[in-house]
Amino acid sequence: MTTPRTLQSIALLALVPLMILLAAVQTPAAAQDVAASAVNVVEVEAEDYAFRMPGEIPSGWTTFQLTNQGDEHHFMLIARLPDGITYDDYVTDVAMSFNDTWYGLREGRIGPDEIMPLLGEALPEWSAAVEYMGGPGFLAPGTSGTATMNLEPGAYIVECYMRTADGEMHSMEGMLDPLVVTGERTGQAPPAASLRVELAEEGMTLEGRPAPGLNTFEVHWVDHPEGTFGHDVHVVRLDDEATTEDLLHWINFFNVDGFSEPAPGTFVGGINMMPAGATAYFTADLEPGPYLLVSEYTGAMGVLAEFTVEGR
Numbered sequence: 001m002t003t004p005r006t007l008q009s010i011a012l013l014a015l016v017p018l019m020i021l022l023a024a025v026q027t028p029a030a031a032q033d034v035a036a037s038a039v040n041v042v043e044v045e046a047e048d049y050a051f052r053m054p055g056e057i058p059s060g061w062t063t064f065q066l067t068n069q070g071d072e073h074h075f076m077l078i079a080r081l082p083d084g085i086t087y088d089d090y091v092t093d094v095a096m097s098f099n100d101t102w103y104g105l106r107e108g109r110i111g112p113d114e115i116m117p118l119l120g121e122a123l124p125e126w127s128a129a130v131e132y133m134g135g136p137g138f139l140a141p142g143t144s145g146t147a148t149m150n151l152e153p154g155a156y157i158v159e160c161y162m163r164t165a166d167g168e169m170h171s172m173e174g175m176l177d178p179l180v181v182t183g184e185r186t187g188q189a190p191p192a193a194s195l196r197v198e199l200a201e202e203g204m205t206l207e208g209r210p211a212p213g214l215n216t217f218e219v220h221w222v223d224h225p226e227g228t229f230g231h232d233v234h235v236v237r238l239d240d241e242a243t244t245e246d247l248l249h250w251i252n253f254f255n256v257d258g259f260s261e262p263a264p265g266t267f268v269g270g271i272n273m274m275p276a277g278a279t280a281y282f283t284a285d286l287e288p289g290p291y292l293l294v295s296e297y298t299g300a301m302g303v304l305a306e307f308t309v310e311g312r
């Protein structure tokens with residue numbers, strides 16, 4: 001499959017400031033696991049526009065089960081804040097700066113090539129040390145999926161930045177919440193996976209054959225494309241009339257008509273970006289038929305893979 005060249009958008013370079021310290025996964029804390037085989041599932045309900053979830057969870061391997069009870073697609077990006085930085089700092093200094101920049105783009109006051117310099121001036125230095133740590137990817141209304149990541153204790157935020165029909169980011173409408181990860185350990189082991197996705201600068205690969213029903217994907221971030229925000233991965237079944245180009249246009253945040261309903265297909269699972277070197281997991285419930293794996297980040301070629309689920 002060919003990725004349209006038109007999608008090598010320089011606009012996506014805008015997010016470089018936040019990429020700089022998407023570095024190694026942190027060294028595990030010394031705390032003892034409380035129960036070697038426990039499964040720690042954090043149930044999260046997404047509505048238009050709010051997350052319903054606990055405000056405090058243990059650390060270690062954690063499975064987030066996101067169920068979309070709204071009428072729009074939602075996702076849940078998790079990010080660890082640098083030491084000493086609070087939720088309020090993030091809202092005021094990062095989320096609002098992005099929102100101002102988004103308004104400028106949406107209203108035609110700035111072009112995509114102006115975003116990076118503007119954000120570079122607007123964002124505080126500490127924003128480069130925010131660590132994006134996964135979370136369930138896009139899920140269509142009525143669907144549910146999990147993402148499993150190894151989280152260290154700390155102050156986190158969760159957010160969804162899909163956009164409403166009026167062009168407001170869901171994060172600004174209520175889908176931006178604090179989350180505390182405590183020193184207590186979950187004791188959960190990483191799940192078994194029959195499929196493996198590698199996300200690298202040169203593209204995305206899928207090993208294994210997805211089957212009808214629930215599939216567990218292991219995802220490994222080899223590296224992120226230079227000068228980009230970084231990869232995530234989402235499973236989507238395209239609508240009959242939609243093309244791959246429609247999908248890549250929609251999933252580029254800096255296309256003003258993207259990231260909002262109607263989506264060009266049904267997203268059924270995925271995981272948001274993580275640091276290079278990280279490994280994490282997501283599940284997707286699949287029916288027979290053709291699917292695409294797509295990364296939100298379209299600043300580099302080749303971030304697509306396709307597969308077909310054969311009938312039983």
Ligand SMILES: [Cu+2]
Pocket residue numbers: 073074075160161162170175
């Ligand atoms: Cu949302």
